[in-house]
Amino acid sequence: MSRSMPRSRGLWGTLLAAALLALAGCGFQLRGSVEIPAELNPVYLQADAGSPVRRALLDLLSGSGVEVTDNVAEAQMVLRILAEARTSRVAAVDINGKTLAYELHYMVRFDALGDAGTRLVAPQSLDLVRTFDNPDVEVLGKRLEEALIYEDFATDAADRILTRLRVALR
Known part of the structure; x- marks a missing residue:
């Protein structure tokens, strides 16, 4: 039994190394x-x-080891957030006219410029939408939930901006 234990550890180690190499090789x-x-x-x-x-872009970029500068003169790329807006509209009402649900929108417009002002990414817009139920109870909890949804929108928008940037720069 003690002889098979080192062999199985070696086999697992080899399989793990092969899996890691395969993942690294495919660009994962x-x-x-x-x-x-x-x-x-x-x-x-x-x-x-x-x-x-x-804030979300700064977190994503710094967490990935991308250099972010506070001096526009030393930047090789300027990522500009041209517009950012939060809106909501009534999505459903009951027979008494009381609002049952809202549709929350988060719009972001951005572009990217090179160090000489050359356009790397043309202006693009993102419009994120989510339905938000509005029951009569727990009004304070619903306000907090709405604020959290908008925070999620900002993180999702930052992730989508960087994905579009990555594709455009290829």
Whole structure:
């Protein structure tokens, strides 16, 4: 029994190494990792200071090892958030006219410029939509839930912006 134990560990180690090599060879990356070509580093983010999308982009870029600069003059790429808006509209009402659900929208418009002002990515828009139920109870909890949905929108928008950027820069 003691002789088969080292063999099975060796077999598992070999299988694990083969699986890791296969994943590395096919280009697999963990979600959230950002590929910005080295010649486009550092990146400057141009957006309002309180922008939720800017915060989410900073988190994604710094977590992936992409250099972000505060000085536009030393940036090789400028990622600009041109517009950001939150809106809602009534999606459903009951027979008494009471609102049962809202449709929440989060719109973001962005583009990217090279160091000489050349356009790397043309202006593009994202419009994220989610339905939000509005029962009569737990009003404070619903406001918190709505705020969390908008935070999720900002994170999702940042992820989609970087995906579109990655595709455009290929």
